[in-house]
Amino acid sequence: MDAFITAGGHVRAREVHDHDPDAAGPVEARNAQEGFRGKALKATVNDATIPQSRSARKDSVAMRDRKRLPAPAAFDALGAEYERAFAESAAHHASLQRMLELLAPHSRVLDVGSGTGRPTAQVLAEAGHEVLGVDVSPVMVELARRQVPDASFECADIRHVTLENSSFDAACVYFSLLQMSRNDQSELVRRLGHVVTRRGLLMIATVPLDVEGVDVEFMGQEVQVTSFAAAAFTELVIEAGFSLLWEENTLFTPSYPGAVPEPQLFLLGRRT
Numbered sequence: 001m002d003a004f005i006t007a008g009g010h011v012r013a014r015e016v017h018d019h020d021p022d023a024a025g026p027v028e029a030r031n032a033q034e035g036f037r038g039k040a041l042k043a044t045v046n047d048a049t050i051p052q053s054r055s056a057r058k059d060s061v062a063m064r065d066r067k068r069l070p071a072p073a074a075f076d077a078l079g080a081e082y083e084r085a086f087a088e089s090a091a092h093h094a095s096l097q098r099m100l101e102l103l104a105p106h107s108r109v110l111d112v113g114s115g116t117g118r119p120t121a122q123v124l125a126e127a128g129h130e131v132l133g134v135d136v137s138p139v140m141v142e143l144a145r146r147q148v149p150d151a152s153f154e155c156a157d158i159r160h161v162t163l164e165n166s167s168f169d170a171a172c173v174y175f176s177l178l179q180m181s182r183n184d185q186s187e188l189v190r191r192l193g194h195v196v197t198r199r200g201l202l203m204i205a206t207v208p209l210d211v212e213g214v215d216v217e218f219m220g221q222e223v224q225v226t227s228f229a230a231a232a233f234t235e236l237v238i239e240a241g242f243s244l245l246w247e248e249n250t251l252f253t254p255s256y257p258g259a260v261p262e263p264q265l266f267l268l269g270r271r272t
């Protein structure tokens with residue numbers, strides 16, 4: 001079932017997710033082929049060398065099907081561990097401060113792939129904004145609801161959530177596109193161009209690598225990653241109708257055993 005978010009930011013109906021890829025229908029089966037936040041890669045993929053990879057492998061199809069987790073299951077498995085590993089990201093915190101400087105009081109903010117609710121939803125809600133987080137992982141949503149009671153969270157795949165035009169003053173997307181196909185990522189960014197009000201804000205962050213369907217190990221989970229190089233990703237945001245106000249292209253080393261620096265791109269745009 002598709003979910004529907006009203007102008008007030010509430011989800012009217014939501015999708016029921018099946019975590020067993022073998023038992024999934026067509027949509028869930030497709031989701032099961034799309035994995036996680038891909039970082040720390042160490043491989044040569046499509047003839048392009050990716051720096052600082054960790055364990056990307058061209059496994060056989062059978063091997064991949066056996067080990068790779070769909071996004072909900074992988075993030076269910078990580079839960080609060082993810083938050084601990086990325087808590088010290090200075091660029092993430094700086095990007096939130098940039099937003100706070102620009103948001104009008106009591107703005108409506110959509111947080112796509114809201115994770116544990118920290119730091120994004122928490123920082124925005126504590127500043128008095130009305131935050132709706134949408135995340136496909138039930139475990140993440142449960143944690144977020146507990147940790148940030150002043151925000152609302154719904155468990156749904158953002159690709160199947162109907163969002164009304166001009167229903168939010170701002171949208172945040174922090175590292176939640178990486179398990180979607182390039183088409184789905186592009187489509188979502190374009191949709192956000194309609195969902196935020198005129199002069200509204202988009203804060204979007206990704207791992208800017210020119211990779212498509214690469215299997216990686218991320219915090220002990222086998223996941224699949226798709227992304228864009230920085231220039232192509234920036235172009236996507238501009239084509240969706242946003243003019244760039246701020247960008248940061250940085251390296252961040254998360255805090256977990258074996259972690260290596262990962263590239264991160266943060267873009268803040270205003271709807272023209």
Ligand SMILES: C[S@@+](CC[C@H](N)C(=O)[O-])C[C@H]1O[C@@H](n2cnc3c(N)ncnc32)[C@H](O)[C@@H]1O
Nearest residue numbers: 037075113114115135136137157158174175176
């Ligand atoms: C790498 S985590 C980032 C969490 C949070 N945005 C942050 O930066 O702390 C990505 C999150 O996006 C969620 N996610 C992935 N694909 C999604 C989808 N199609 N719809 C909604 N959430 C999704 C995952 O469940 C996960 O919680």
